[in-house]
Amino acid sequence: MRHNFARWDMLFVQFLKRDWKKILVWVLGVGLFSAGFVPAFEEIGKGQGFRGLYETMQNPAMIAIVGPTPADRAEDYTLGAMYAHEMLLFCGLLAMILSALHVIGHTRREEELGLMDLVRSFQVGRQANSLAVMAETVLINVLLAFVIGGILAGYGESSLSAEGSLLFGASIGMAGIMGAATALVMAQIMPASSAATGASLGIVGALFLVRAGTDISKESLSMLNPLGWTYLTYPFTENRWGPLALAALFTIAAVAAAFALEGRRDLGAGYLPERQGRVTARKTLLSVHGLFLRLNKGVILAWTIAFLVIGASYGSIYGDMQTFLESNDIMRQMFTASGVSIEASFTGIILLVTTSLVAILPVAVVNRLFSEEVRLRLSQLLATRVTRARLYWTNVLMAVLAGLAGTAAAAVGLGATAVAAMGDGASMDIGDFLAAGFNLFPSVLFFAALAALALGWSPRLGKAVYLYLAYSFALNYFDGLVDFPEWVSKTAVQSWIPRMPVEPSDGAVFATITVISAALMVLGYFGYRRRDMAEGA
């Protein structure tokens, strides 16, 4: 037994040396993300904010997303209660996923890269590596727990007790450790590292979905779910440490199982046989658009679903807006004065935010063509009858279609849930949401066109389009809070477009931005047609 783990401590130190930068970014990044939003929540909670949010959070849709709260009355919904309610599940998931990826990266991935052969040729035990990476991941998560707990306790807020802070941090850390243990088991079973990653993330995703269901129907069932042992600790309210003990038992069992499995497998192989892929291609793959559709399918699908979910999560709060408005005098006065309904105003702002996010997708699709080029995957294609025009326009068109799908997904997600949440008295129908969403479509087109222009003339600038997108997003996001001069606001392309449904649409602006975008795409093509493919340099 000892023999199997020989020199694990050396590997452990080696991992720390190799990873210390990653660990630093990880612990500080997740730590600040998990504990850093307290001031923002304080801001939201001013006046009757917590009461309004409490009502909002009773919505089953919200429970499905963030989980339940033990607070029975709005008065109990303190800053701490709210913070744990809205942040803990997500931060736990984040820690879980990062740990799982880390473990697989240091186990099966290194086996596949051939690094492990070399390590094993020394006097290193068969299972020393697994023990070392598990120890490293546990250490990282313990550090993370203390960092989060420390920051939270450091705010000195009365509802953020020291015990609660530590429990909050420990719950996130324990989520990470469980993620690592799960990944270690999958690393033994699955045939390849990518399959192990997929299976680990799949398990986390499945647990999340199951808990969404049980949280709504019968909360006690969620306690049978390993994921439940993290966010159902209820820091700052009930401070339950019991679930963490269950999580620790789960981890020990999983790690023991992983070691038992590992003892009986070959290096680089899992228990499940590698799935044989297709020996011949389907007809749908055999064209340029078929190929690029296949390459981009994952990213387009994932983003479209994300836009639907983002839209839906915003849409679910429409039902509580009137309640919120009644509780907040200043806001009520603002809306009465402007003569616009709070729903309409909110729709305009939210769609601006989601549309800025939607623009990421077409930019990613356009940039994909250049990354294919740099990775030399186009060289053999370019020697066939495929023209550069075909490559370019297939890709740009696909980006535009992806943008359309994303815009529709965000608008439908928002609209459908909003209409359902508002019930009979709905002041808007789904058509209003779609119109308002597609009114902003020229801005999506514009970002895609900038990426296309870069692709044609200076492809390394393709990434800079994201910077401009982030800049525009920030400008629009803060426009309501900070009074930017007109010319500053106008540097963001979205600012040129009127905000439906509050403002009427402007056909001339719509057409102008569309035409400019199309022209930029054509211009990009002229560059793409004549430039050297980057691989030669």
Add this chain to the structure above:
Amino acid sequence: MSEVVIVRNLQKSFGRVTALHDVSLSVREGEVVGFIGPNGAGKSTTIRILLGILRRDGGEARIFGKDVWKNSLDIHRRISYVPGDVALWGHLTGGEIIDLFMKLHGGGDKAKRDFLIRRFELDPGKKAKSYSKGNRQKVALIAALSVDSDLYILDEPTSGLDPLMEAVFQDEVRKLKEAGKSVLLSSHILSEVERLADRVVIIRQGRVVESGTLDELRHLTRTTIRLAVDGDVRGLAAVRGVHDFRATGNQATFSADQEHIHHILSEAVKLGIRNIEAVPPTLEDLFMRHYEN
């Protein structure tokens, strides 16, 4: 014989770096031309210009009599290409990628594909990301050889293949040659070029330093002769055309200029030859001579 590929005074710079100073070469119909040089000499750059992937700065480059940049599409109909660095889409299987390339090229032969997959012992059902370098190379080779083309441009096609697969490859190239196809074969594996090529072009630092048939080039170098004689072997050391003379007992090893070979052997006969071995100059010798200076 018509010329399938004509390259004259080709030039190409990347920014301030000049990759090709002056490259001229030609491939005639039905001919296998070896294109050899060390890494970074400009082999791949020349080939990428021929494929229309890069734009030339100067000179002329034609395939089938057509300009490689302007008429690249017409040209691509009739050529097959195997890149030196084969990069594949990790999530597609080898079989899918071969089918895709065949389809995009046009004129693929399904039976030939299956035959080559068996011959190269490729598992077409595996995802490309799990392939070794040799297996990626096989995917590119099978795709290129399964379609009907008139010119095959192969950029270091056997790097990563094991000797058995290399033999299969050479056999396939021989078949192309018998079918009257033209092949431009870049390599730094000289024995491979030597076995297959009718002519070789040697490139170094962006310039063609030597070209011609192997026989022509051999005039430029010396045959290595090892012999044992009855008389005093040291007498041969002073004969014209003998270089690098080394003797042990009555045995000697030296290199001999091609043009003096008759004279040298006549002198050796006078000493009574007991045993003689002549090793013809290899491309290695040619190559080394160019890199020595």
